[in-house]
Amino acid sequence: MFHIYCPYCEEHREEEEFHPKGQAHIQRPVDPEACSDEAWGDYLFFRDNPRGIHHELWVHAVGCRKFFNITRHTVSYEILETYKMGEKPSITAADLSEKDKQAGVQAASGGWQTVGARPESEALNKEARA
Amino acid sequence: MSDVKEFDTRPAGNPSAESPLAWTFHRQGVLPRDANAGVRLREKSFLGHLILRGGAIILDEAVREVLGMALPARPNTLTLDESGERSIQWLSPDEWLVIVPGGEEFALESRLRKAMGQAHYSIINVSGGQTVFTLQGEKAREVLMKSTLYDVHTQAFPVGKGVSTVFAKSTVVLRRPNEDSWELVVRRSFADYCYRWLLDAAAEYGAIVER
Structure with a gap:
């Protein structure tokens, strides 16, 4: 068991009190009526699965019941920081150490979501990155 | 003035009411009264519980006016009035x-609504949904250490702290109103479970249950 810092309770609490809620900072398409099926599908179903820094949404389910964000390293499982809703993370993929970069550690860039995880989607992935 | 419809959840005419532990006590028959008990357990039933939600500033002004107490602004804190009852x-x-204290909650709710006017807030009367246990005695902390x-x-x-946390396999609001007692605010449906858990945990120190 380990402790997680709740930015609202302002203290470390047992992990058992928290629930993970998946990727953070997902933006809803501004005009859902006008967006393409693909963009809507990405928004609804596809999530980043980076090796390295990941921003996640968690909820302090048994404590204050507030949602907040955690920046976590998916290789070491280290929690790098926790911050309130509406705040920007101070640690991002750009802060990854040179060693991590050489080892090929990727990180989720803000807003960009994976278009399918299958090899045949590579063209789409390239397109989305561009 | 508020335009919210309110109603008093306490029926007129003082009909008999039963605490969440009524059946538990009934089934238990004789309540534990160990000699040299390390733990004293008591249920404070039929208190008035209100949940206030809204901005801290507007709520603080209202409770200062109505209750004469400040709203605890810091996380995990608790304020009590001089009598310790509110x-x-x-x-x-x-x-x-x-x-x-039980019976005050409806009048308090009305006065708070009046003080708050048209501000954005909510007051919910949850008196029927939860109950309070007090845990006293020199081994009370030991019992809690086994449970949470x-x-x-x-x-x-320290005294004046209160947190909502995991307790046994349920959740409680755990608080310390004064030096020698702990309070557990438990859900009505978990009252029997928490009570029996506490008695089991306190068995090795000896327990007294007061009604």
Whole structure:
């Protein structure tokens, strides 16, 4: 068991009190009526699965019941920081150490979501990155 | 003036009411009364519980005016009035639990609504949904240490602190209103489970249950 810092309770609490809620900072398409099926599908179903820094949404389910964000390293499982809703993370993929970069550690860039995880989607992935 | 419809959840004519532990006590028959008990357990039933939600500033002004107490602004804190019978506890950045002697809650709710006017807030009467246990005695902390993950050492948990946390396999609001007692605010449906858990945990120290 380990402790997680709740930015609202302002203290470390047992992990058992928290629930993970998946990727953070997902933006809803501004005009859902006008967006393409693909963009809507990405928004609804596809999530980043980076090796390295990941921003996640968690909820302090048994404590204050507030949602907040955690920046976590998916290789070491280290929690790098926790911050309130509406705040920007101070640690991002750009802060990854040179060693991590050489080892090929990727990180989720803000807003960009994976278009399918299958090899045949590579063209789409390239397109989305561009 | 508020345009919210209110109603008093306490029926007129004083019909008999039963606490969440009524059946538990009935089934138990004789309540435990061990000699040299390390733990004293008591249910404070039929208190008035209100949940206040809204901005801290507007709520603070209203409770100062109506209750004469400040709203605890810091996380995990608890304020009590001089008699110790009325308390306000921080639950989350926009949520507070007010506990007052039973029967006062409806009048208090009306006065708070009047003081708050058209502000954006909510008051919910949850008196029927939860009950309060008090745990006293020199082994009370030992019993809590067996039951909750939260650090209940006196340094980490001073008087005037209150947290909602995991307790046994349920959740409670755990608080320390004064030097020699702990309070557990438990859900009505978990009251029997928590009571029996506490008795089981206290068995090795000896327990007295007061009604």
